[in-house]
Amino acid sequence: MKIEVKDIDFYYGSFHALKNISMGIEQNKVVAFIGPSGCGKSTFLRLFNRMNDLIPDTRLTGQILIDGKDVYAPKVEVDVLRKEIGMVFQRPNPFPMSIFENVAYGLRVNGVKDKVFIAQRVEETLRGAALWDEVKDKLKASAYALSGGQQQRLCIARAMAVSPSVLLMDEPASALDPISTAKVEELIRELRKELTIIIVTHNMQQAARVSDKTAFFYMGEMVEYDDTKVIFTHPRKTETQNYITGRFG
């Protein structure tokens, strides 16, 4: 198991946001988290790279192990962890810098100074994000000159530049048009060869298209977690059935 989650409970103040969640995620798989708004799937995702540390008055019990190491152990350096566990957000959030500097950012803040290596890595990851051909002549141009879909692929390249072994994606295509969405999904299928991906999505077709396994969340509980095929054809629980057939949510 690449990732093991054991008995997670998570609270915002007194609100019990995640209830007793346990699951395992294998290496080089894509796992989709689905569920209605407010079900806790994004909150859960943000636990893996400790993004919820930024929110005051939260409490966590249980364990998340990545490669057998407890993410929340006291001696863990959060910076090092976040380099290992990349994240792509719902809205493209490129920095106000050039395209090149956006991708190089992660390397620079982690102390890489070798210019040749940085240039190589930028090209590599932009190619990996299927963006290179579109931007190779304007690497010095501002990232804001790109379209929304290009910006999101830039953010994926940016996350990939520091060679994470897990990529967290929080509804990465929800702000994009259908063509850009298709490109991002294609990218997810490619990236699976290199790393483990967890993707939160509102779009069930998307979950069905890109993921190996799917977890359905409802009211802070993980109702069902199984192979994507099973979830979308023979779900065991009626809540799952109701959700995927569009009866609520």
Place this chain on the structure above:
Amino acid sequence: MKSVEYPSRYAVRKRYAQRVAFWLFRFFSLFIAFILFAILGFIIYKGAGVLSWDFLTKAPSDGMTSGGIFPAIVGTLCLMAGSAVVAFPIGIMSGIYMSEFASKGWVVKFIRLMTNNLSGVPSIVFGLFGMALFVKYLNFGDSILAGSLTLGMLSLPLVIRTTEEALKDIPDSMREGSLALGASKLQTIWRVILPMGMPRIITGLILSLGRVSGETAPILFTCAAYFFPQLPTSIFDQCMALPYHLYVLSTSGTDMAAQQPIAYGTALVLIVIILIINLLSGALRRYFENRLK
């Protein structure tokens, strides 16, 4: 179902009311411009006559009834620079702390309360305090140093507030994006947040300079010289300053009638300096904004 009768010609009345309101708003907005033009026009009318190269580059002479205001211009520029050295680093660092580090606890509330109150303290009180602390207790004497420190304290609240507000308006997605790549908080602030806040921070800094250049009360007991025709050579020297010189020319001296045109000339130079600063602030803001595009 009960039906209601709509008042006749109501749409016309609404449109009429809207038009009246619109003209009222426009009138009062233009009134502001009118005030500025009135002051400017008056000062130019009264002061432009004495303006000359000599006026800008010579020291006052003949009991301040002739000559120029060069030492006062230099003094004011020195005080602006000095107060910037005092207030900018402290103010920007406090602003960063307030926006980025302090959680919403009582510390921030306390600092914010103090900052707000500090900006409400009358400037003459700053002057009094500056005299007690810098001039007397720390023994700096009446000096550019004491004056700069006092003016620096005065402009701190403005610098802190504009820095804090500039940074607070930057969306959290930028911070999260940076942290998610393994950047530390400090790296995030230095490489992403501060550059994004720069246009507004710069504007705040320059406005504080404008305010400092026009303050009289804080330097009254800490720095300003009634008559000091040679230029200051160290930060422990006194200096002349435009607003204080204006005050002196208008209230005391050997020949009030002869001094009056010089007073208006001084006022004109002071206003022009402040206008230049404000224009500069706009230009700098645009420059930093373009760097972000």
